[in-house]
Amino acid sequence: MKGTIHIKQELCKGCSLCMEFCPKGSISLSKKLNLKGYFLAEFDDKKGCTGCATCALMCPEIAIEVYRG
């Protein structure tokens, strides 16, 4: 199955829980800051995404939207 995610930048607090548990290792911490001053999680489409939604399950901020198709 193929999936993708969208991270809502204004909600992310850079806690890294999504990256820790993504089975594809597709999310990493960027050097970009949001308005609250948190480093943002960044999704890399090239590493692949199964649409498993593990990242969204872990994200405390409900910042991740998962798409499957």
Added chain:
Amino acid sequence: MKKINSRPASLKEAPFHYCPGCGHSIVHRLVAEVIDEMKLREKSICSLGVGCAVVAYKYFDVDTVEAPHGRAAAVATGIKRVRPENIVFTYQGDGDLAAIGTAETLHAANRGELITVIFINNAVYGMTGGQMAPTSLVGQKTTTSPAGRNPLKEGYPLKFSEVLALLGGSSYLERVAVNNPANIRKAKKAIAKAFQHQKKKSGFSVVEILSPCPTNWRMSSVESCRWIDEVMTKVYPLGVIKEKKC
């Protein structure tokens, strides 16, 4: 591509004020999802404890009452007794429930009040700056036990759920954690089960949730999740502690 997840309807749009990696945020989502899935949004009333989640009324889109510190179970008792048709739950931290609220919680359980307690155990007083709680582990460094909790002076980690399980009025107690995907799924099931017990009037129900407090544990979010697995669950084992037939 189709979107497969969304913010639960029982949570307002307000972004959480909790620290990065805080378990409160995860538990708020789970409680709201269960309320949505069991169609309890118009029926639920939440009695809030005092702690970092003191302002949870900003997030839960159900009726809420702010109880005095520790008294959430007593306030919930009153609400449930006059409105037995509602689903009444408390949302409390370990400082709120297992320290200042010891008497109220214990007697509500012993009377078998038909309420559900969502009990966030993060082994510290989060809101006030990470002081030692009755639930802090032996040797745990906190702002009031800088050399680690010494049981000879400060006693042992209080296993409050195990204490409540001894009482005739309690019907369902389970300890879960929100530190990895599998445990988060189990935590959600436990919350749903507790509400089922309340619906079936089988007695007092508690879901104790081991919940990361990275700020006061002075760990990263990921380290906090590991600490729950490697240290905290050794003192507070996960699983059903008591379940009456209902």
